[in-house]
Amino acid sequence: MTVTVDEFDVADAPDAWERAGFVVDSDAVCRVGNVRIRLVGCERGTGIIGWSLRGLPPQGSFDDLDGVPTTRSNTATAQPATHPNGATAIDHVVLLSPDLGRTVSALADIGVVPRRERDAELGGRRVRQVFFRLGEVILEVVGSPDTASEGPSTLWGITYVVDDVDASAEFFGDHTTEVKDAVQPGRRITTIRHKDFGMSVPTAVISPTPQR
Template sequence: MTALVEWLTISGDAEAWRSIGLVVADDGLIPLHGTSLRIIETAPERTGIRGWALSGVDTGLDGTVIDGLDTRVVEPMGPTFAQHDLGASGLDHVVVMTNDLERTSTAIANATDCELKRVREVGTMKQGFHRIGRGGLIVEIVERPEVPDGPARFWGVVVNVEDLDAACERIGTDLISEPKDAVQPGRRIATVRDDVGLGLPVALMTP
């Protein structure tokens, strides 16, 4: 069985996510192709990505921490999707911050059997990339000198949208940055501002 990220668990306000045009089910699930999001309501000071749910991995990983990343092991959900007014199709990638890329990458590879694909260096920053499952979620591991010693942590997500300009217009130009060229050739990206209240860095990108 192939490892897959079934969903990311996010502590936050479901209404804030609905406000940008995403469908949030009663159980907090935001259905997306590939990897979904699941919103849980907690205290405002605990917002952010709390963990991930994996299928196709050793069940002994359930309830463990993969170099700081809280992990649940679940059964495959199968295809799930909703028609989002935002035009969201799926998650492009999740960003993980660490002070030691090699350590975090090795832990993820050992747990998922998904090896590090490549490393990119920009000044003092290093980025490593895993893809969890065939065509699955990209995990971008970012190592920076200013990241304190300790375990890795989830940081933010990038969501693919069918029409970035339409998505920005729907959210409102005061609540999202102007679209710009992404690092990935031929793609464009815009960042949702903190004022929306999603509780973590979120960017929208063309497929």
């Protein structure tokens, strides 16, 4: 089976996400595309504190995937909600790894293999981005290509697809950066000042992949 994301657990209050233009159901779940984001409250910590995955191998325990708390899911995909901020799907989620080789190996253990790699700079230091596909969500693993250290990997930030990135930037107003060209050819992106809304997850919105 293909491994896909059912749900991200986020230690934020629902009203913070509602202020940022996301629709949140009465059970504190925000449905973006086919993925659920469960808002479990600030008492549980900060940021993305875990996820649930479909299609995990039937044998073995995967409740801690390279340090990320993981739950096995057999739940059907979510039905997309319509969000005032324009989000239609999750484009990618970033996972920060202290040891790229270890993280890639842990993902291989559940049958997920890299699609491509890219070297870049982050804060003046060299990093490597390794990309995986988990259903409609791209998993972008980021770490040093030269060194490895102890400690868990962490799910960090989410970028959402919007049909009209300029309209979404207008919705966010002063709470977003200037729209600019994305690394992906033909796409444009803006970063949301998520803390302005009380959110703890770094957030961006990006235009769709151009049709060929």
